[in-house]
Amino acid sequence: MSTTIEKSGIKLNQEDSVFDIYADEWGPEKIVYIYEPRCGLRGIVVIDNSSIGPAIGGIRMTPTVNTQEVFRLARAMTWKNALAGIPHGGGKSGIIADPRKLTPEKKETLIRQFARGIETLNQYIPGPDMGTDETSMAWVRDEIRRSVGLSSVLGGIPLDQVGATGFGLAVCAEIAQEFAGIKLNGATVSIQGFGNVGQHAARYLTHPKRGAVVVSATDLAGTVYNPDGLDVEVLCQLMKNGQKITEYDAPGTKILERHGFIDLPVDIFVPAAQPDVITEENAHQLKCKLMLQGANIPCTTHAESILHERGIICVPDFVANAGGVICGSVEYHGGTKTAAFQEIEEKMKENTHIVLKKASSEKLKPREAALELAKERVREAMSYRRAN
Numbered sequence: 001m002s003t004t005i006e007k008s009g010i011k012l013n014q015e016d017s018v019f020d021i022y023a024d025e026w027g028p029e030k031i032v033y034i035y036e037p038r039c040g041l042r043g044i045v046v047i048d049n050s051s052i053g054p055a056i057g058g059i060r061m062t063p064t065v066n067t068q069e070v071f072r073l074a075r076a077m078t079w080k081n082a083l084a085g086i087p088h089g090g091g092k093s094g095i096i097a098d099p100r101k102l103t104p105e106k107k108e109t110l111i112r113q114f115a116r117g118i119e120t121l122n123q124y125i126p127g128p129d130m131g132t133d134e135t136s137m138a139w140v141r142d143e144i145r146r147s148v149g150l151s152s153v154l155g156g157i158p159l160d161q162v163g164a165t166g167f168g169l170a171v172c173a174e175i176a177q178e179f180a181g182i183k184l185n186g187a188t189v190s191i192q193g194f195g196n197v198g199q200h201a202a203r204y205l206t207h208p209k210r211g212a213v214v215v216s217a218t219d220l221a222g223t224v225y226n227p228d229g230l231d232v233e234v235l236c237q238l239m240k241n242g243q244k245i246t247e248y249d250a251p252g253t254k255i256l257e258r259h260g261f262i263d264l265p266v267d268i269f270v271p272a273a274q275p276d277v278i279t280e281e282n283a284h285q286l287k288c289k290l291m292l293q294g295a296n297i298p299c300t301t302h303a304e305s306i307l308h309e310r311g312i313i314c315v316p317d318f319v320a321n322a323g324g325v326i327c328g329s330v331e332y333h334g335g336t337k338t339a340a341f342q343e344i345e346e347k348m349k350e351n352t353h354i355v356l357k358k359a360s361s362e363k364l365k366p367r368e369a370a371l372e373l374a375k376e377r378v379r380e381a382m383s384y385r386r387a388n
């Protein structure tokens with residue numbers, strides 16, 4: 001496979017060198033830098049592997065996003081989409097900007113400009129990610145007619161509103177409970193990162209059908225902890241009002257610092273914020289039995305090995321948080337919300353079961369088992385591509 005690098009001639013930041021990325025047998029097929037000095041747009045697109053179909057992956061807008069991060073996320077999408085069984089390859093993009101510091105007009109300008117920059121990149125279908133949402137996707141669609149995660153008025157299934165990824169995490173927990181030796185009904189849950197994914201995961205996990213209890217929730221302001229359970233709707237309302245999570249006030253609740261979640265005794269831990277939150281320095285402190293990786297790459301490789309040795313079942317990101325992309329795929333192909341939720345439930349139950357069963361019978365880490373399965377599927381798709 002050839003690797004094409006289109007670069008505008010600028011270095012986007014210190015670490016941002018194309019030489020940081022080595023192509024392997026899977027990709028990346030393309031790395032594209034988009035630079036527009038008049039509006040200050042600095043963007044990165046990585047199409048990792050499109051053998052199964054056009055790559056679907058989100059646009060991340062953060063001040064620190066760089067080529068390495070986008071490439072790692074794009075590769076994770078290759079495996080996630082293959083494992084989820086949707087007809088799409090893996091890609092991702094990043095816009096280097098802090099959405100909290102932008103006016104709405106400035107954010108719209110950056111996103112529209114970015115969309116025009118990817119207009120001819122037909123092998124990439126953008127969706128929402130950290131810092132972007134369905135409004136951003138509406139701007140992209142207005143510019144280039146190509147995006148997923150749209151509002152219902154545009155015929156989309158607003159995955160952040162309906163909580164497709166959070167729903168997928170809850171479905172995943174239904175299957176993983178048996179492998180982790182816990183009962184979901186009554187299981188205690190800690191959620192780190194109380195944004196779209198974290199809030200919906202909390203809602204679906206605590207739904208009476210599943211009966212889990214959220215005892216800890218963390219966001220930028222800190223951690224709130226109550227061993228008897230937190231009121232998820234009150235927490236969500238605080239976030240909706242733009243208040244701090246630490247303003248939650250109920251008898252028996254403790255306010256801890258942001259990292260205070262790390263040694264809380266819980267059954268299930270859901271990281272749903274940023275990459276590399278769990279490292280070899282703090283992995284030994286976690287006291288959960290099951291980790292459902294809502295965020296992408298929330299654990300370093302070394303940390304995941306430590307957790308595995310400690311008997312903690314880690315359902316890896318590209319298995320656990322596939323609900324969003326399954327929903328995006330159903331939307332892209334004209335399906336309804338009901339069809340999307342049915343497909344998430346069916347595919348995620350099946351995939352979680354296959355992965356955890358293979359991991360347990362072959363004594364592999366769940367990530368290794370999942371990777372083997374995803375690679376088999378991508379390898380087969382690649383075998384149908386023209387080689388000369």
Ligand code: NAD
Nearest residue numbers: 130165193194195196197219220272273294295296321324
């Ligand atoms: P979001 O921006 O809505 O939420 C992230 C939350 O984490 C925010 O509330 C933010 O304040 C908080 N946060 C950031 N840094 C933190 C820190 N250091 N400590 C504690 N909290 C922190 O983003 P999201 O859409 O919920 O995505 C979260 C993660 O899930 C990302 O890794 C994303 O790639 C991944 N993901 C999202 C989706 C989706 O459907 N939105 C799908 C798959 C994966």
